[in-house]
Amino acid sequence: MQTKFKFPLLALGVSAMISSSCNNAEGPLPNVVIFFADDLGWPQSGAYGSDYYHTPNLDRLASEGIRFTDAYTAAAICSPTRASMMSGKYPARLNITDFIPGNRRDIYPLRQPAMQQFLPLEEVTLGNLFSDQGYHTAFFGKWHLSPVKFGPESLPFYPDKQGFTDYFVIDKPCGNTQPEFDPHKSGRIGDTSVEFIRENADDPFFLFMSFSAIHDPLVEKADSIAMWRNHPGSKKPENNPIIAAILSRLDRNVGKVLDVIDELRLAENTIVVFYSDNGGLAENNNVYYRDYYPEGEEMEIAKQTPLRKGKGWLYEGGIRVPLVIRWPGLIEKGSVSNEVVSSYDFMPTFCDLLGTEPEADVDGISFLAHLKTGDPLPERNHYWHYPHYHNQSGMLPGAAIRSGKWKLIEWYEKSILNNGESAYELYDLENDIGESVNLAGRENDIVKKLSGELDRWRGEVDAQMPVQNPNY
Secondary structure, three states: OOEEOOOOOOOOOHHHHHHHHOOOOOOOOOEEEEEEEOOOOOOOOHHHOOOOOOOHHHHHHHHHOEEEEEEEOOOOOHHHHHHHHHHOOOHHHHOOOOOOOOOOOOOOOEEOOOOOOOOOOOOOOHHHHHHHOOOEEEEEEEOOOOOOOOOOOOHHHOHHHOOOOEEEEEOOOOOOOOOOOOOOOHHHHHHHHHHHHHHOOOOOEEEEEEOOOOOOOOOOOHHHHHHHHOOOOOOOOOOOHHHHHHHHHHHHHHHHHHHHHHHOOOHHHEEEEEEEOOOOOOOOOOOOOOOOOHHHHHOOOOOOOOOOOOOOOOOHHHHEOOEEEEOOOOOOOOEEEEEEEOHHHHHHHHHHHHOOOOOOOOOOOOOHHHHHHOOOOOOOEEEEEEOOOOOOOOOOOEEEEEEOOEEEEEEHHHHHHOOOOOOEEEEEOOOOOOOOOOOOOOOHHHHHHHHHHHHHHHHHHOOOOOEEOOOO
16 A cells, blocks of 8 residues: 655745635635545434434534535446546546446346546546645545556556645455454544644645545444444444444544644634545445454344435435535535535536636536525536446446436336336435335326436437347
8 A cells, every 4th residue: 555645835926826816715715625435325424314323523514514415426336426526527428437447247138338447647636626726635545546446557547646745545444454453544544634734734725535434344343333233223224333333433533634623723714525425335235244243144234214225226325425515604504405416516616616617528517606605506407327237236237317306217228128118217306205106107208308318418428338238
């Protein structure tokens, strides 16, 4: 594992340059800190209604900022969302549509398309955006945008090649990880981030903290798990004691960073974001913890109640995620937004913040004005494209579109193989957040309209499609 730390002094004259370029900010440029969780579901925190999972620091952010009820990720799995967030583009436009390297088995009714195996260096990332404006930039944690996670083949595509001066890269726990010693490296990410903030407190900084928690293998300290096993609610299907222990450590490290921001009196000029890379592990996911805890045989992976399914699926449990943003003095405390936003909206929002123009083919829109004023965002559709088979969750190739309250899912096996079954499911998310009633059979006009929009969008972004497998 490569670790790299650089804390260079800000060049003379940069402060004047960035002040003149940022026409949306009054006074000093705001710092930006992003807490990015891995596989954390929409309902798995106190801020989003859980009375089991203990997240006092995330809850504090929500009480001091804005909580989004309808925030999404551009994919139901890791690498596509990360690429989308870094670039502001749909995964289908980038042709990064599955986790890297993806499921390459050719044993299915449809043949999966080949995909891009790294985030191209010519893409302008959030790291590039902020570093070009004179910010100190840091990325600590899980990257998952290079061909392999570690080693010589990964180095040409690491964060330092994408605008981040300070970085180290980790991954989820491996088979010989010791549960007693910070198995997800949340403490290392938190401690290094505190050091980075102290070193750069006098100049603007952009800090991206990319946790591997709560990704499987589900491992944590035995005494912490035991505590959560004995906590009220541990037997409910939406709760899991190991996840609770992992999440508690993540939240404590969020608290470390919030504390140092307060100590250094930076809170008033620091935007803090808490977000997740996809929906949470659910009962349909094959995850790994029994090698560590044989007694866990009786334990089920937590349901994403009230959402359907979880990570890997295009149902709400796989793509709807927590999003909390704090910006004292500009965002109303304890506010709640029902606007639909996604991972590709961060790039144009931060461009807006810095007074720069996003790349011409960026797909997202800025929600900066919404944060400041609460004004609604323009109406638009949101799209998902997954032309693969997800071996962990069982998700089949498919696509989805959300338009207002309507959500349409298309199953590619049915539409491509044309076996006579309807390829579509339609849900009214305003009245059925759990996607329990498929309305496709009675709302033919809406299905026709949205399926046409989905098809048009695939052509616009040159989405790579699966095809019938002649060897199946």
